[in-house]
Amino acid sequence: MHISDVIGQVISLRDVQSVQVSGKDKKRVEFRLLEINGQSMACCLWGKYAEQLEEHLQKSNDSNVVCLIRFAKIGFYKGDVQVTNAFDASLIQFDPEFPETLALKLRxxxxxxxxxxxxxxxxxxxxxxxxxxxxxxxxxxxxxxxxxxxxxxxxxxxxxxxxxxxxxxxxFGHNSCKSKALILKSKEGGILFSNEKPLFWCTSCHATVTSVAPKYxxxxxxxxxxxxxxxxxxxxxxxxxxxxxxxxxxxxxxxxxxxxxxxxxxxxxxxxxxxxxxxxxxxxxxxxxxxxxxxxxxxxxxxxxxxx
CATH class of the missing domain: 2.40.50.140 (Nucleic acid-binding proteins)
Known part of the structure; x- marks a missing residue:
């Protein structure tokens, strides 16, 4: 088990449940986090973190959510990597203003x-x-x-x-590695530029790039x-x-x-x-x-x- 920051798109979301833990009701929500490299991992949030996700979904009315969990606990459960909150020490953000967020939502x-x-x-x-x-x-x-x-x-x-x-x-493919590149846009929908060139997120290099070209x-x-x-x-x-x-x-x-x-x-x-x-x-x-x-x-x- 180790502590790390993770970010990904919320997929395969299940209903928030109330379960008995040490004789007390506690909320729990299970889903998978789809990372920018296309891999996904199991995620389980407990207590106030499950409530925060539930509240965000109700307010935004948008199922396309990118979740950043700082100080997440990463371990194994039933042979699968699983992310969960480290008791009350974790911090959670939804749709943070990072290039990864834009790239994930652009799909x-x-x-x-x-x-x-x-x-x-x-x-x-x-x-x-x-x-x-x-x-x-x-x-x-x-x-x-x-x-x-x-x-x-x-x-x-x-x-x-x-x-x-x-x-x-x-x-659009990154000219260096030939992998798929996703164009980055602002919240208002405008294309982001660097030195008058459109900015892209390379799904293989995990970095912003400008050297891209159309690929069949x-x-x-x-x-x-x-x-x-x-x-x-x-x-x-x-x-x-x-x-x-x-x-x-x-x-x-x-x-x-x-x-x-x-x-x-x-x-x-x-x-x-x-x-x-x-x-x-x-x-x-x-x-x-x-x-x-x-x-x-x-x-x-x-x-x-x-x-x-």
Whole structure:
């Protein structure tokens, strides 16, 4: 057990409960704190701290809360790291004016952020550990990969039906580490600047940065004769089918995309093409049944014939 400061977004919040402790009623609230690096940890607040969270939620009427706990007690409970207040010595703040707060609240959705982090890590692992020889891996149908029993790399030959415009076609990536960067804004909604450059929060370096550029993150609905699924293609393989950098298609605006259904012409031109994709089947596919697969390689038409 040790004492430390922790900050994160309140997720998986349970109802505040009154429990008997040494013959007295005491309030308790359990939730998880989602940190800026995408990891979450269990959190349990007791007594006045549970009441403070309850009061803040009632007053703000906003479930998107960032919580800073100073002098928090960090230990283990049922094999999981757990944060709790150190008796009455802890201090708690909600939505403190820190860059971490702005970065956490800027997420359009926690699922998107977590997925982006997971896929980036998986892509790096693939490059490092997997010198996959794509000419040698098996070609499978979409229905086969949907029912795959093991994590592996394989190829599918499919038609791009359409782009999933529920997602933006790009994200801002830190030029040094290539990780996702979140633009920082003031409470009034204005973009924060440093030396006339927009300020971003790098989710990997955990620091404010200005050296960023748009990176591809395409979500495509594809089909073959057996089924349909969704492919996600990150920036490392984008030029294989788009043919240019994302920055060349970017309109130069740092504001949120008002109409994600609008796509640059080179991306719209992908619809209707039949291609061979090398995809990785991860634990989220095999164990959790996700129908979103990460593209790790693209083969052109002439290579498809050689593979067959």
């Amino acid at each position: 359009v959705s926690n699922d998107e952020y977590a997925l982006a982090l997971t896929d980036t890590k998986r892509e790096k692992r693939l490059r490092k550990d997997h010198t996959v020889h794509w000419n040698n891996v098996e070609i499978k149908s979409i229905s086969e990969i949907m029912m795959a029993p093991v994590e592996e790399g394989c190829k599918i030959i499919c038609l791009i039906e359409c782009m999933d415009t529920d997602w933006s076609w790009f994200y 993150k395409l979500h495509m609905f594809v089909k073959d004769d057996t089924s349909t699924c969704k492919l996600m293609m990150l920036d490392s393989v984008r030029k294989l089918i788009v043919g240019c950098e994302a920055e060349e298609l970017w309109d130069g605006s740092y504001d949120e995309i008002e109409d994600p259904a609008y796509l640059p012409q080179p991306i719209r031109d992908l619809v209707g093409k039949s291609l061979c994709f090398g995809v990785t089947l991860g634990s989220e596919n095999v164990a959790n049944g996700s129908d979103v697969f990460l593209v790790s390689q693209v083969c052109s038409g002439d290579k498809i014939l050689q593979i067959e």
